[in-house]
Amino acid sequence: MTATLGRMLAKSSPKELLTGHLAATLAGAGALEERVGRIAVAEQVTGAIFWTAVRLAALCHDAGKVPDGFQAMLAGRIRSWGERHEVVSLGFLPRLIAEGPLLTWVATGVVTHHRSFEGGRGPLTPFYAVPVEEWRERLHPIPPEAVAELTTWLAGTAASAGLPVLPASSGAGDLVEASWQVFHHLLDTWELPVDPDTGLTAVLLQGAVTLADHVSSAHGRLDTRQPLGAGFRSLLEKKFTDQGRALYPHQARAAEVDGHLLLRAPTGSGKTESGLLWAASQVVTTAGRVGGVPRVFFTLPYLASINAMAGRLGRLLGDESAVGVMHSRAGSYHLSTAICPQDGDEAEATAARKAASRAAATRLFQETLRVGTPYQILRGALAGPAHAGILVDAANSVFVLDELHAYDPRRLGYILATARLWERLGGRIAVLSATLPDALTALFRDTLHGDVQLVEADTTDSRRRHRLRLRDRHLTDPATIEEIGRSLDAGRAVLVVANNVADAQHLYAELTQGSGREPEDAYLLHSRFRRMDRAALEQAITERFGVDRPRRGGLVVATQVVEVSLDVDFDVLFTSAAPLEALLQRFGRVNRIAARPPADVIVHPAAFAPRKGGGPEHADGVYLGAPVEITWRILGRHEGADVDEGEARTWLDEVYDSTWGHDWYAEVTRSRVTFEDAFLRFAHPFVARDDLAQLFDKLFDGTEAVLEQDRDAYQAALRQVDGSAAAGRLLAERYLVPMPHWTTPLTTWEKRIGARIVNADYDERLGLGQVHGPAAQRYEAGEVL
Incomplete structure (x- = not known):
C-alpha cells in the first residue's frame, strides 16, 4: 500500500x-x-x-x-x-x-x-x-x-x-x-x-x-450456527426421558410437518416444545433447499413472556448466549439478568457494559435464534437504510408466532400481510395457540400460498382444570372485594385480573390497605411501572407463585399483561369479562398443570360505555363491547360446569361465527390489503417512508417518560459508566415509565438528557397515578392497559 x-x-x-x-x-x-x-x-x-x-x-x-x-x-x-x-x-x-x-x-x-x-x-x-x-x-x-x-x-x-x-x-x-x-x-x-x-x-x-x-x-460478527437444528429433537427427547416422560403425539406430528403449521393445543400441553420441534425441522429442510443458516424467530405479544421465553430457551439449549432478545427493551432485559440490587456502582457499570454489548449484537442480527415481538420484525416494512437489513435477515427464515391476539383485527391484518412477504422471501411460518378459532386458520390459509397443516392436541382424556363461575356484579363491587378477601384469608393463592389499570389499582388498594393482610403477600402488576420496578415485581411473583414453587397463599392483581407472560399457578381466579381468547388465557394461570381438582375461575360482568372520544361501547374502556357480550352469553350456558378445553374451542368458533365475527373477518382482510399496498409493494424502493414510520409507531409503540422526581437520578445514571454512553443510558432507562403514544403531549422533551419528563404521581407498589398535565390531554388510567 x-x-x-x-x-x-x-x-x-x-x-x-x-x-x-x-x-x-x-x-x-x-x-x-x-x-x-x-x-x-x-x-x-x-x-x-x-x-x-x-x-x-x-x-x-x-x-x-x-x-x-x-x-x-x-x-x-x-x-x-x-x-x-x-x-x-x-x-x-x-x-x-x-x-x-x-x-x-x-x-x-x-x-x-x-x-x-x-x-x-x-x-x-x-x-x-x-x-x-x-x-x-x-x-x-x-x-x-x-x-x-x-x-x-x-x-x-x-x-x-x-x-x-x-x-x-x-x-x-x-x-x-x-x-x-x-x-x-x-x-x-x-x-x-x-x-x-x-x-x-x-x-x-x-x-x-x-x-x-x-x-x-461495529467490528461485529454473524453467528453461523443454528442451535435449533437437526440435533434438537434428540436433545429434547433425552431431557423428557430423564424426566420420565415422552413426546406427546401432537408434538411428534408437529416435528414431521414440512411447510407452514397451525398448532392448536391448550396451555400446559407442551405447545412451546411443539413449535420448537417444528422449527428445527424447517431449519434442516430450508438449509437443504437454499443453503445458508436459517434464522429462527420466536415471537410473543408481551415483554414479560419474551424475557421468560429467552431464559427458557437458553436453559433448554444449554447456552443462553445463543438466544437473542429482540424488543425495544432488550438491553434492560440483559441488564436485569446480570445485576443484583446490592451491587455497587462498579459492578453495575460492568453489567451495563455487557448488557449494552449484547443488545447491540442483536440489533446487528448476530444470533440465529431470536425471541421478540412480531412488531420488531414488521419494522422491516419501513425499508430504507435503517430498516432494510431486517428484510434481508428475514429471508429464508423460520417464524414461530405464539399466541396472536386475533381479536385485534388491524394488527392481525398487518401480521398476515407480512407473513405473506416472509413466504415470498423463502420463509416458513407457524402459529401456536391455545385459542385458535377456525376463522383464524381460514385467514392464514387464504394468506399463504404454500401448504398449511393444522395439528391439534387430543384433549379427550385431559383432566379438567377449571370450574366456571359467573357473578352478577362488577369486579370492583364491594361484595366482590369481600369474596376475594375470604379466599385470601383461607390461605389460597388468588389471581385477580382487571381490564384496566384504574380498576387494578383500586382493587389492590382495597384488598391490602386496612385489611390486616401482610402487604408482602400481595402484588400489583400492570404496564405502567418504571422498568426496574416492573422487573422486580415479575421476579417476586414468579418466585412466590411459579409452577415449580411450593404452594403458598397470596394475591396478585393484574391487567392483561399476565395472560401470556409469567409461568405461574394460582388456586382461584377472579376476572372481569373480556374477549373469550383473553379469558381462556387468564384461566390458564390457574391450576396450570391440572395437579389439583378443578379450580374456580370466577367471571364478573364488565361495565360498558363509549370511550371519551365517542364511538361504540367498550368493556371497561378497553375491549370492543360486541365480542365481550357474545362471550358472556356463551359462558352463561355453562355456569357451574367444569371447562372442557376441547369444547371451549367450539365456543370460540361461535364468537367468530356471528355478525361481529363476520365484520371482524372483513376488517382483518381489509387491513391486510391496506398494509400490503402501503408498505410491502416497494414501487418506489428508495423514497423515504417517514410518514409511514410515524403511523407504525402510533400503532405498535407507545412512549416512555422519566418522572419529574427521578430526573436527577436519571441524569446521574447517564454519567455513571465512564467511556460508554450506551451503558450509562441503559442504567438510566431503569427509571422510564411506559405510557400510551397519545399521552406524548402530557410530557416535555428535555434535550439535555434525551428523554421525556412527566409530572405525575407514582408509587412503587401502585405504579403510575395521576398525570398533572393539560386538562384537555389528561391521562386516565382506566382508558388504557
Missing part, C-alpha cells in the same frame, strides 16, 4: 483505515451471503448476480471518502464537509465494472446505503440533481494519486475475492463526471414505479449492503 492510500481514513473514532474498512465490509457481505443463502425472488429479478452485486457494493461503498474535504473532517480540521461520500463512490464503479445490469445494481447498493433518493433526512435527489460543473465545484479537491491507488487496490481485492471486475486502470478519467453520470442513470432507473419483485429485490440489496457496513463498523 502506498503512503497516500495508507493515510486515508474511513472513520476517526476510533481511527480506521479506508482500505481496512472496505475489506472488512466485503468480508461481512460474504458472511451474510453464506448465512442467508439463495433468495429466490432476487434471483428471478437479477439472475445469478444478486450476491455478486452486494459484495461489490460492499467493497466500494465508502470509496468516495478520498476527497480532501472528507479527510479534513475526519482529521478535525473542519466541522463538516457538507457533501455525501456515497455519490463520489459511484465514480469508481465504471473503472471496475462493465456497463450493464451488474453496474446498475452495484451502484444502487452503493448510493443508497445511507440516504434515500427522496424524502427523509438529507435526500440525495434535490441536493445532487444539478449540473456536473456544480458537482465539480463542490466535491473538489480530490487527490488524483489517491483515486488511482484506490482504483488499483479495489480491482485487486475484487479479483482476489473471485468477483468479476475489469483490469485495473491507471485511474485516468474524470471521477466526478463518472459519478455524475452514474447518479443520473440511477435517477432514471428508479424514477418510475417498479414491479413488486424488482422493488423488493432493490430493498434487499440495500439491506444487505447496509447490514454488512454496520457489522464491519
Whole structure:
C-alpha cells in the first residue's frame, strides 16, 4: 500500500483505515451471503448476480471518502464537509465494472446505503440533481494519486475475492463526471414505479449492503450456527426421558410437518416444545433447499413472556448466549439478568457494559435464534437504510408466532400481510395457540400460498382444570372485594385480573390497605411501572407463585399483561369479562398443570360505555363491547360446569361465527390489503417512508417518560459508566415509565438528557397515578392497559 492510500481514513473514532474498512465490509457481505443463502425472488429479478452485486457494493461503498474535504473532517480540521461520500463512490464503479445490469445494481447498493433518493433526512435527489460543473465545484479537491491507488487496490481485492471486475486502470478519467453520470442513470432507473419483485429485490440489496457496513463498523460478527437444528429433537427427547416422560403425539406430528403449521393445543400441553420441534425441522429442510443458516424467530405479544421465553430457551439449549432478545427493551432485559440490587456502582457499570454489548449484537442480527415481538420484525416494512437489513435477515427464515391476539383485527391484518412477504422471501411460518378459532386458520390459509397443516392436541382424556363461575356484579363491587378477601384469608393463592389499570389499582388498594393482610403477600402488576420496578415485581411473583414453587397463599392483581407472560399457578381466579381468547388465557394461570381438582375461575360482568372520544361501547374502556357480550352469553350456558378445553374451542368458533365475527373477518382482510399496498409493494424502493414510520409507531409503540422526581437520578445514571454512553443510558432507562403514544403531549422533551419528563404521581407498589398535565390531554388510567 502506498503512503497516500495508507493515510486515508474511513472513520476517526476510533481511527480506521479506508482500505481496512472496505475489506472488512466485503468480508461481512460474504458472511451474510453464506448465512442467508439463495433468495429466490432476487434471483428471478437479477439472475445469478444478486450476491455478486452486494459484495461489490460492499467493497466500494465508502470509496468516495478520498476527497480532501472528507479527510479534513475526519482529521478535525473542519466541522463538516457538507457533501455525501456515497455519490463520489459511484465514480469508481465504471473503472471496475462493465456497463450493464451488474453496474446498475452495484451502484444502487452503493448510493443508497445511507440516504434515500427522496424524502427523509438529507435526500440525495434535490441536493445532487444539478449540473456536473456544480458537482465539480463542490466535491473538489480530490487527490488524483489517491483515486488511482484506490482504483488499483479495489480491482485487486475484487479479483482476489473471485468477483468479476475489469483490469485495473491507471485511474485516468474524470471521477466526478463518472459519478455524475452514474447518479443520473440511477435517477432514471428508479424514477418510475417498479414491479413488486424488482422493488423488493432493490430493498434487499440495500439491506444487505447496509447490514454488512454496520457489522464491519461495529467490528461485529454473524453467528453461523443454528442451535435449533437437526440435533434438537434428540436433545429434547433425552431431557423428557430423564424426566420420565415422552413426546406427546401432537408434538411428534408437529416435528414431521414440512411447510407452514397451525398448532392448536391448550396451555400446559407442551405447545412451546411443539413449535420448537417444528422449527428445527424447517431449519434442516430450508438449509437443504437454499443453503445458508436459517434464522429462527420466536415471537410473543408481551415483554414479560419474551424475557421468560429467552431464559427458557437458553436453559433448554444449554447456552443462553445463543438466544437473542429482540424488543425495544432488550438491553434492560440483559441488564436485569446480570445485576443484583446490592451491587455497587462498579459492578453495575460492568453489567451495563455487557448488557449494552449484547443488545447491540442483536440489533446487528448476530444470533440465529431470536425471541421478540412480531412488531420488531414488521419494522422491516419501513425499508430504507435503517430498516432494510431486517428484510434481508428475514429471508429464508423460520417464524414461530405464539399466541396472536386475533381479536385485534388491524394488527392481525398487518401480521398476515407480512407473513405473506416472509413466504415470498423463502420463509416458513407457524402459529401456536391455545385459542385458535377456525376463522383464524381460514385467514392464514387464504394468506399463504404454500401448504398449511393444522395439528391439534387430543384433549379427550385431559383432566379438567377449571370450574366456571359467573357473578352478577362488577369486579370492583364491594361484595366482590369481600369474596376475594375470604379466599385470601383461607390461605389460597388468588389471581385477580382487571381490564384496566384504574380498576387494578383500586382493587389492590382495597384488598391490602386496612385489611390486616401482610402487604408482602400481595402484588400489583400492570404496564405502567418504571422498568426496574416492573422487573422486580415479575421476579417476586414468579418466585412466590411459579409452577415449580411450593404452594403458598397470596394475591396478585393484574391487567392483561399476565395472560401470556409469567409461568405461574394460582388456586382461584377472579376476572372481569373480556374477549373469550383473553379469558381462556387468564384461566390458564390457574391450576396450570391440572395437579389439583378443578379450580374456580370466577367471571364478573364488565361495565360498558363509549370511550371519551365517542364511538361504540367498550368493556371497561378497553375491549370492543360486541365480542365481550357474545362471550358472556356463551359462558352463561355453562355456569357451574367444569371447562372442557376441547369444547371451549367450539365456543370460540361461535364468537367468530356471528355478525361481529363476520365484520371482524372483513376488517382483518381489509387491513391486510391496506398494509400490503402501503408498505410491502416497494414501487418506489428508495423514497423515504417517514410518514409511514410515524403511523407504525402510533400503532405498535407507545412512549416512555422519566418522572419529574427521578430526573436527577436519571441524569446521574447517564454519567455513571465512564467511556460508554450506551451503558450509562441503559442504567438510566431503569427509571422510564411506559405510557400510551397519545399521552406524548402530557410530557416535555428535555434535550439535555434525551428523554421525556412527566409530572405525575407514582408509587412503587401502585405504579403510575395521576398525570398533572393539560386538562384537555389528561391521562386516565382506566382508558388504557
